[in-house]
Amino acid sequence: DADVTQTPRNRITKTGKRIMLECSQTKGHDRMYWYRQDPGLGLRLIYYSFDVKDINKGEISDGYSVSRQAQAKFSLSLESAIPNQTALYFCATSSRGATDTQYFGPGTRLTVL
Amino acid sequence: SQKIEQNSEALNIQEGKTATLTCNYTNYSPAYLQWYRQDPGRGPVFLLLIRENEKEKRKERLKVTFDTTLKQSLFHITASQPADSATYLCALGIGGYQKVTFGIGTKLQVIP
Numbered sequence: 030d031a032d033v034t035q036t037p038r039n040r041i042t043k044t045g046k047r048i049m050l051e052c053s054q055t056k057g058h059d060r061m062y063w064y065r066q067d068p069g070l071g072l073r074l075i076y077y078s079f080d081v082k083d084i085n086k087g088e089i090s091d092g093y094s095v096s097r098q099a100q101a102k103f104s105l106s107l108e109s110a111i112p113n114q115t116a117l118y119f120c121a122t123s124s125r126g127a128t129d130t131q132y133f134g135p136g137t138r139l140t141v142l
Numbered sequence: 143s144q145k146i147e148q149n150s151e152a153l154n155i156q157e158g159k160t161a162t163l164t165c166n167y168t169n170y171s172p173a174y175l176q177w178y179r180q181d182p183g184r185g186p187v188f189l190l191l192i193r194e195n196e197k198e199k200r201k202e203r204l205k206v207t208f209d210t211t212l213k214q215s216l217f218h219i220t221a222s223q224p225a226d227s228a229t230y231l232c233a234l235g236i237g238g239y240q241k242v243t244f245g246i247g248t249k250l251q252v253i254p
Contacts, residue, residue, distance in 0.1 A: 033185075062241070069150070071246035072186070072231070119185050128174055129235050129242045133185025 052120030165232030173237030
């Protein structure tokens, strides 16, 4: 089984709808991240969490919120989706070590019409 | 401001040749640098890590160098194969248990 899983893998929704993307991990890592990737823009960090009680904004958090329900679960919500949130979303995890080697999920392709 | 630069232009190379990708940075003092591989529509996969006090690291056909004076890392794939075609991302870590920051990536195409 995959160590980092994301659901759903694909989602098409309409402007104004609330969407939740979920991430689960079995790696036992403390740290979890949400990124979005757009063509030509690379990975951009939305939110990250170093443990269950620690949530931090990334470089593009506007329009997004997160919840760290447990060490293994980190969900990303779009409260009111807009078309420019159409992107590929990745969850990643890393352990609390001297080097932040990240392990990525398979991604969620989100389309907002 | 801090910046990580990877050649956003795709790199095309003939099969069997050595591919060399570049990662430059400014206004960083990285404690280590990582390279990841990303295939289309999939999440990046960690390949190699090199620390600031290491000049070179090898893993099979992969070689990474790190020059803190030039503020540059080079990523080499020797005897390149079509299966090496992917986007390669560098990521810088400043240590102190801080998160890494990713570059935009360079797309490599190995032509048979």
